[in-house]
Amino acid sequence: MQARWHIHWTMERALAVGAFALGALAMAGQPVRGHVVTIDTQELATLVESNVDHVLPADLADSIIRGASDYRLIDLRDEAAFAKYHIPTAENVPIAQLTDSSLARNEKIILYSDGGIHAAQAWMLLRAQGYKGVTTLVGGLDGWKDNVVFPIVPTTLTPAQASEFARALQVAQFFGGHGRTATAAGEAASLTIAAPAAPKVQVSGPAAGKGGPVAKKKKKEGC
Amino acid sequence: MNAPFFKFGAFGDETSLLVAFVIGIGFGWFLERAGFGSAKKLVSQFYLNDLAVFKVMFTAIVTAMLGIFYLGWLGVLDLNLLYLSDTNLWPQIVGGLVLGVGFVVGGYCPGTSMVAIATGKIDALFFVGGVMFGVLAIGEAFPLVRGFYESGNLGRLTLPDVFHLSYGGVVFLVTLMALAGFAGAGWVERRFGGAAKEV
């Protein structure tokens, strides 16, 4: 009994000494807070070339209308621009705050800015940190207006074309825009959008009334 | 940096449920190994006979805390992605007191009651029934309780923030405190009665 008691105590003592050592060493520590990353440049270059990270405005429009919630749309511009107009269901995360945001690495993320430069740069930043599902909206907000909100519709339509453009016009109306005839490139950017996109048409859409993100299912991680 | 694996997209939601099950097995295993499937053993903590609850809990906390710290230091674990619940000071203080009372009256806490049920304790069934009743009561009374429930929200607050110390400094102090506590626990047990080694 005495011998066993002695061994028992020694083990606990060893554990205590080990714990103390680890605790003391901790004082010298500087846990990395996730801002310094290593990049596989070849992998990124290959991805860029393959265009897998692109999302077309028309596809995004469809997702919004369908009420899909499997993506997060991120507006990289500043708050003022966001308040003025933003694509429905978008969340405003200025590019400097991207690293600390609540984006999860296994989510599908669609980035957009005015044109595409900031979105592309943000894509690179997030990709480097291991966000595998990050994509960019082709053409950014300009492309959105050009293709979805103010689509170009030919002045004369054949019956075959009519139905195709009818849908495009419905979608445009859904987002507060209208069709336009082919005019000088870049005109769409100057057209103002009637109202923050409110569902007017019978295209079954989500209740994306005022701006701000659609209430997404928040993951419960509590206990 | 590729951990926590789930948040880096290593697997999806469905698989995470399987992960939950496996982790739960480990959890239940060690709880029972420590003897926490027994209300009498659990409660002896509060009669100063057997401080296993204190020893197990704080050893576990220190172990995980050191592990998290060092994995963070090595750059393997992204500490930013670890779940940290908000601090809601008043409900947590009151809830803690109520929970403590419930612990010594009921004899279990939710996790250990599951282990107890799995090892055949009938009283644990009544305990779990009680827990569900308590949750139901809060649920039904939620509109009334809401104000209090959300009071004292200090956001995500950690001990380093509160004491204006470095993360590593707090880790050291917590470890020190735990070790001192273990030494004290040994003394208390010798003074107030033997630890119940057998079932």
Add this chain to the structure above:
Amino acid sequence: MSTIVAPVIPARAAEARAGDRVHAVARVPAEYMNPYLAGIGLGLVLLSAYVVMGRGLGASGALSSLVAWSVNVVAPSHAQANEFYRGYLTSGVGHPLKEWLVFEVLGVMVGGFLSGHLAGRTRRMIERGPNVSVRARFGYAFVGGALMGIGAKLARGCTSGQALSGGAVLNAGSWAFMLMVFAGAYAMAWAVRRQWR
């Protein structure tokens, strides 16, 4: 001539009453594991949860999901109008019961059973002190459970979730909570000593 051989019955098995099942694996229950070793084991499990999932353990949340789901089955409109239940109903992988904690708790039961079974500690019984009746014990258990449920919901967790998991990541609220749990339990212990001593 047949001889009746009386089997040697270890003392513990003699306490068993009709209906109790004494498992064949170990007649005499094994000693508990050293608490520090068990604590390290538990700590490693907790660490693995953080490393693999980025979250800690829990238990009360699973029961809350169960309650919310049950209320929804019985009175769907009422449940969905209630913000507390709604939180649990909209969580989970397509179904409130396909929740991380629900599966974790199922695992806890399996792990607990395995450990208990292998150690010969699995036995249908009622944990109580020598001076309290079975019915009183059941009453205490229920009341204690109800207090636990209320406390756990107010504090957003119980000892597994808030204390252990929050404690490991140095969550200030969790530590405050933990302190209060011990305080409350110690304060109340003397009053209910009849149940245990």
